[in-house]
Amino acid sequence: RMTMTSSNNSVLNAQFNLWGDGGNRPTVIELGDDQGWHLYSQRNPDGSIQFVVNGQVIPDNYGNFDARYLTSGNVYTKGESDNRYVQNIQRGAPVWPGKVDEYGPAEAPAGCFLTQARHDPTTAYGVTFAYRPLQMWVGNGWRTING
Structure with missing residues (x-):
């Protein structure tokens, strides 16, 4: 009928x-x-x-969107998604590697970058260096980049 x-x-x-x-x-x-x-x-x-x-579908009830449509590991809630990307970056505390009687360190350690070079007449080349770790805010805390 x-x-x-x-x-x-x-x-x-x-x-x-x-x-x-x-x-x-x-x-x-x-x-x-x-x-x-x-x-x-x-x-x-x-x-x-x-x-x-021919237009947008706006469900009144999302009850039929259950586990059949969500493959584990392929879908994230907003909170899970927010915890997966970098939200901010900062420099960590400076590190002075100590005086060396050569022309400075060959390279900053992995995840770090040189932030200061200054004259120091007590070393053979007259220069000392400082480096800082690069840190990123992911999810709910700061994490130091590991190289």
């Missing part, structure tokens, strides 16, 4: 159409109005069904 009602205060006329083209779209059930189609359901030649909306 099928029932249709109208309160007659709609601004546009609506149409409910059943049609097919005998080829790629053998059976189409379509709803539209004077300005165009809203949605349709279509049986494809292979027997599958396609449901198409």
Whole structure:
């Protein structure tokens, strides 16, 4: 049984159409109005069904979006997502590696960068260096980059 009602205060006329083209779209059930189609359901030649909306779908109830649609490890909540990216960067405390009687350190340690070079007449080359670790805020805390 099928029932249709109208309160007659709609601004546009609506149409409910059943049609097919005998080829790629053998059976189409379509709803539209004077300005165009809203949605349709279509049986494809292979027997599958396609449901198409001309606009945005806004569910009233998300209860059917359960574990069948969420593969473990492929979906994150907002909180989980926020804990996965860098939100800020800062320099850590300076480290003075000590005086060396050679032309400075060859390289700052992994995850660190040179921040100061200054004259020191008590070394053979007259220079001392300082480096700092590079730190990033991820999730809920600072983490030092490890190289």
